[in-house]
Amino acid sequence: MTIDRKTVAHIATLARIRLSPEEADSLTRELDGILHWVEQLGEVATDGVEPMAGVGNMTLPRRDDVVTDGGYPDRILENAPEPAAGFFAVPKVVE
Amino acid sequence: MSALTDLTVAAALDGLARGDFTSRELTEAHLEAMAAARGLNAYITETPEQALVMADESDARRRKGTAGALEGIPVAIKDLFCTAGVLTTAGSHILDGFKPPYESTVTANMWRAGAVMLGKTNMDEFAMGSSNLTSHHGAVVNPWRRRGDDTALVPGGSSGGSAASVAARIAMAATGTDTGGSIRQPASFCGVVGLKPTYGRCSRWGIVAFASSLDQAGPFARTVEDVAIVLGAMAGHDSKDSTSADVPLPDFRAATRTSVRGMKIGIPKEYRIAGMPAEIEKLWQRGRDWLKSAGAEIVDISLQHTKYALPTYYIIAPAEASSNLARYDGVRFGLRVEGKSLNDMYELTRAAGFGAEVKRRVLIGTYVLSAGYYDAYYLKAQKLRALIARDFTEAFDRVDAILTPTAPNAAFATDARMDDPVQMYLNDVFTVTVNLAGLPGLSVPAGLSAEGLPLGLQVIGRPFDEVSVLRVGQAIEHAAGFDMRPGGA
Numbered sequence: 001m002t003i004d005r006k007t008v009a010h011i012a013t014l015a016r017i018r019l020s021p022e023e024a025d026s027l028t029r030e031l032d033g034i035l036h037w038v039e040q041l042g043e044v045a046t047d048g049v050e051p052m053a054g055v056g057n058m059t060l061p062r063r064d065d066v067v068t069d070g071g072y073p074d075r076i077l078e079n080a081p082e083p084a085a086g087f088f089a090v091p092k093v094v095e
Numbered sequence: 096m097s098a099l100t101d102l103t104v105a106a107a108l109d110g111l112a113r114g115d116f117t118s119r120e121l122t123e124a125h126l127e128a129m130a131a132a133r134g135l136n137a138y139i140t141e142t143p144e145q146a147l148v149m150a151d152e153s154d155a156r157r158r159k160g161t162a163g164a165l166e167g168i169p170v171a172i173k174d175l176f177c178t179a180g181v182l183t184t185a186g187s188h189i190l191d192g193f194k195p196p197y198e199s200t201v202t203a204n205m206w207r208a209g210a211v212m213l214g215k216t217n218m219d220e221f222a223m224g225s226s227n228l229t230s231h232h233g234a235v236v237n238p239w240r241r242r243g244d245d246t247a248l249v250p251g252g253s254s255g256g257s258a259a260s261v262a263a264r265i266a267m268a269a270t271g272t273d274t275g276g277s278i279r280q281p282a283s284f285c286g287v288v289g290l291k292p293t294y295g296r297c298s299r300w301g302i303v304a305f306a307s308s309l310d311q312a313g314p315f316a317r318t319v320e321d322v323a324i325v326l327g328a329m330a331g332h333d334s335k336d337s338t339s340a341d342v343p344l345p346d347f348r349a350a351t352r353t354s355v356r357g358m359k360i361g362i363p364k365e366y367r368i369a370g371m372p373a374e375i376e377k378l379w380q381r382g383r384d385w386l387k388s389a390g391a392e393i394v395d396i397s398l399q400h401t402k403y404a405l406p407t408y409y410i411i412a413p414a415e416a417s418s419n420l421a422r423y424d425g426v427r428f429g430l431r432v433e434g435k436s437l438n439d440m441y442e443l444t445r446a447a448g449f450g451a452e453v454k455r456r457v458l459i460g461t462y463v464l465s466a467g468y469y470d471a472y473y474l475k476a477q478k479l480r481a482l483i484a485r486d487f488t489e490a491f492d493r494v495d496a497i498l499t500p501t502a503p504n505a506a507f508a509t510d511a512r513m514d515d516p517v518q519m520y521l522n523d524v525f526t527v528t529v530n531l532a533g534l535p536g537l538s539v540p541a542g543l544s545a546e547g548l549p550l551g552l553q554v555i556g557r558p559f560d561e562v563s564v565l566r567v568g569q570a571i572e573h574a575a576g577f578d579m580r581p582g583g584a
Contacts, residue, residue, distance in 0.1 A: 015417060015461040016424070017454055019441035025503055030455055031462070036101040038406040041475050044482070050485060055294040055533030056409050058339050058556065062376065077195040080433035088426050089199030091437050 003032045099124040100264040104168055104321035105475070107267060111157065111167045118167030121267075122416065123472045125169045129213065129265045134485040135236045137260040139174045139248075140182045141214035143575065146534065149211040165328045166209030170252050171266035173257050174215040175222055176312070177301040180214075185303040186220040186230040186253075189448025190429045198335045199301025201270065201312050208328035211264055215258030216569040219552040220450045221420065222277055222305045225522035227255030229452040237285060237506050238581035239265040241582050242547035248506040250523075251281030254315070258285040259316045262581055266357065268316040268325045269321040272302060274309045275408050276502075276526025279538035279553060282315060283501035287580065288322045288508050288551030288568070289315045291526075293559045294533035295340035296326075298333030306415035307338075309408075309530040319539060319568040323347035342559055350562040350568040354388030360567065361494035364526060365401035375500045375550060378542050382498055382552045385574035386567065401528060403479050405520055410463050410476035417460025418455075437530035455516060483531040485497060491557045496567045499525050501551035523554060535561045537568045549579070 008028045012019045018090040019027065082090075099121050125145045128327035143384065146169065153167040177183050177195035181441040195299065198206075206212070219229040227235040227247040229471065237250040238259055250259040254271030260280035261269050265429040271278040279444055290313045296401025297312040298457045353412060362383060367376070369540035383393050425431035425444030432447050434440035449457065463472035503524055529536040535558075552571055558562035 003462070007412055007462075011458050011461045013464060014459050014465065016421075016438065016441040016445055017449065017457065018133050018446040019454075022383060023454070026457065027458060028201075031459060032270075033515070033517060034409065034459060035462075035472075036435070038410055040404055041403055041410075041479055044400070044479060046475065046478035049478040049481050049523060051474055052481035054338070055484075056340075061334070061341075063334070078196055079193055079428035081303075081425060081429070082376065090426055091434060 003028060003035055097511050100128045104267050104274070104316055104319050105285065105318070105323050107168060108166070112162070118148065118150040118153040120210060122146050122213070122363065123264060124266070127510070129580040132265050133458070134264050135259055135263055135338045136233050137216055137235050137256040137263065137265060138214040139186070139217050139232045142181055142212055145181070146211050146213050149206070151211060153209050153211060163207065163209035164324065165205060168209070168212045168213065170205065171213050171216045171257055171260045172202055172271035173254050173270050173272060173584055174218055175272050175303045176270060177303070178202055178212070181215065183215065183303070184232065185452070186218040186232060187448065187453070188231040188430060189423045189445070193428050195301070197204070197301060200298035201302065201337060204331060205328050210328065214295055216254070216269060218416055219253035220267045220453050221271055221303065222253040223452050223456055224252040224273055225276065225280055225519055227252040229450055231450060235259050235511050236284070236509065239286060239506060239548055240405055240582055247509045248548070249284065249509050249511070251284035251506065255281045256287065257315050258282055258287055260401055261285070261287045261317060265502045266328060268321055269372070270312060270316055270329065272310055272312050273530065274305050274412060275530050276523040278313050278315065278549070279526050280348065280502045280522055280537055281552030282538040283432055283540070283549065284506040286577070286581065287315055287317055288319055288540065288572070289538045290322045290326060290564070291536045291559070292326060292330060293340070293535045294560055295338050296330050296561070297560065298331070298336040299341045300333055300335040304390050304419040304487070306412040307413060307419060308413045308415060312528070319572045320348060320351045322365055322537070323351050323565050340559070345562050347486045347561060347565060350565040354390060355386060355565050355566055355570040358496065358563065358567065359394050359494040360386050361394050361488070361490050361497040362398035363396050363398040363401065363497060365398050366499045368524065371503050375503065378550050378552065378571060379498070379500050381416045382541055382571055384500065386570055389574065391570070396494060396497070397492045398490060400479065403438065404483055404528040404531060405524055407476045407479040407483065408523070408531060409459070409482060409520060410541070412474050413456040413460035414473050415465050416459070417457045417464065420453070420457055434462045480531050483528055487532045487534060496563050496565070497555040499555065501525060501553040501554045504545065505544040505548035505550055529555055534558060535564050537564045539568045539571045539575070541571055541575045542577065543579060
């Protein structure tokens with residue numbers, strides 16, 4: 001399996017990263033190299049192996065469904081590049 | 096009395112308790128040393144005013160007789176930990192100007208124990224790297240040099256600034272995080288002790304996330320005992336991290352005073368990799384001999400899926416990173432590059448804010464999680480992860496701890512070529528297995544390379560058995576008698 005420039009452009013769109021043509025070229029080469037390298041995992045028979053998503057047999061703890069934090073919009077907005085009237089402002093989405 | 100900056104944490108705690116010096120004096124000595132060592136670029140942000148306020152408060156507490164476990168000890172914090180009101184960058188351009196309104200649980204625990212913050216240390220961008228060369232804030236210089244050669248060397252990564260600061264005596268101890276080796280490999284490169292605790296031992300709350308199922312915070316210090324002291328102050332259950340383990344904290348420090356007599360130490364044959372320098376093989380052999388002389392039994396073991404750990408890691412870690420890093424979009428914090436539309440703004444912000452290695456990993460992660468490739472890559476890697484973890488479970492039926500080299504090489508030059516990412520990934524060949532299985536791993540300085548650079552040995556333990564890891568680490572430290580220090584410090 002190889003990865004081409006068109007695929008790299010597609011995943012860059014999915015990841016919301018604008019690539020320059022030079023970046024797209026070098027990333028195509030690098031990603032192709034990395035993906036070829038990881039394909040060695042195909043050597044190992046894994047039928048019937050339960051995939052491991054995380055460590056241990058942790059069951060997620062539950063807590064009461066109550067508000068335990070919040071009520072300070074000013075602190076939430078403190079680092080916003082463009083706060084506006086208690087909101088995060090973004091470029092217009094709907095014409 | 097030797098310089099205050101040369102003291103271990105344990106000796107400084109004793110000196111403070113006796114009243115030989117104050118935390119303010121200890122802190123001032125470190126701030127002066129930091130100012131004289133700026134050439135290392137170990138700190139992104141120094142916080143001298145805050146340090147002195149914290150030191151005075153610590154001295155006041157000590158006078159009142161309410162000293163904590165780290166009372167008055169000046170420490171450095173990796174710039175991945177959110178610190179209230181203090182710039183937190185994760186080594187990235189995209190977090191420009193970010194001052195968190197909250198404090199990470201680990202650092203809050205340390206301040207409650209009385210520690211003093213000297214500043215925030217440099218690191219590979221979003222903890223992605225093994226060299227510190229990917230930081231937006233410039234490379235960190237390792238305080239060590241090759242014998243008779245002034246070439247600047249990397250401190251390892253990603254917690255390179257933390258490791259370098261402890262080695263250079265510009266912090267008594269430091270925090271790091273370890274996702275694939277980011278505490279242990281820089282500890283090896285800088286000749287200091289570094290511990291990655293069991294997954295779940297330290298809360299991840301308030302630490303900038305890289306790969307959430309692998310990330311774990313841990314301490315750097317210059318002795319095994321110091322690392323045990325600092326771990327005790329960092330660790331503990333936290334309801335704000337659902338993967339934080341609600342298990343009792345043992346007396347880590349007491350573990351470093353317990354002999355390894357009767358312990359069974361496993362030597363995994365798969366860690367003898369092709370192309371490993373003879374001096375690393377020799378160091379590993381010496382480690383076996385030391386532990387045997389100290390009364391431990393050496394057992395040959397097999398961890399048969401070891402060779403698949405790196406490629407498994409380089410699917411799982413980027414997959415998790417691509418998801419975690421989706422939050423950097425120019426809306427709520429950090430850098431924003433204006434665009435004609437919302438999508439335009441996202442794409443331009445992330446293009447300008449992320450460095451080359453971060454983009455590479457986010458794209459790999461996006462690819463392996465995308466429709467049509469998920470089963471072939473991501474699911475396959477999760478199954479390999481299960482096999483790698485099972486290897487360890489089976490080995491720990493027979494042994495109490497495992498001994499390996501920490502890294503396949505010593506520190507390399509800061510101008511090393513970066514054009515083959517896979518070559519750089521090989522730095523973590525001995526460390527990633529531990530993260531995949533969620534185990535504790537310790538790197539202890541064990542000797543010098545032929546060129547005069549520090550090399551570490553790694554001790555791996557059962558889940559939540561840092562005590563055994565520290566015991567073995569202490570035995571290696573004692574036998575190695577590693578008291579060398581970098582020429583520049």
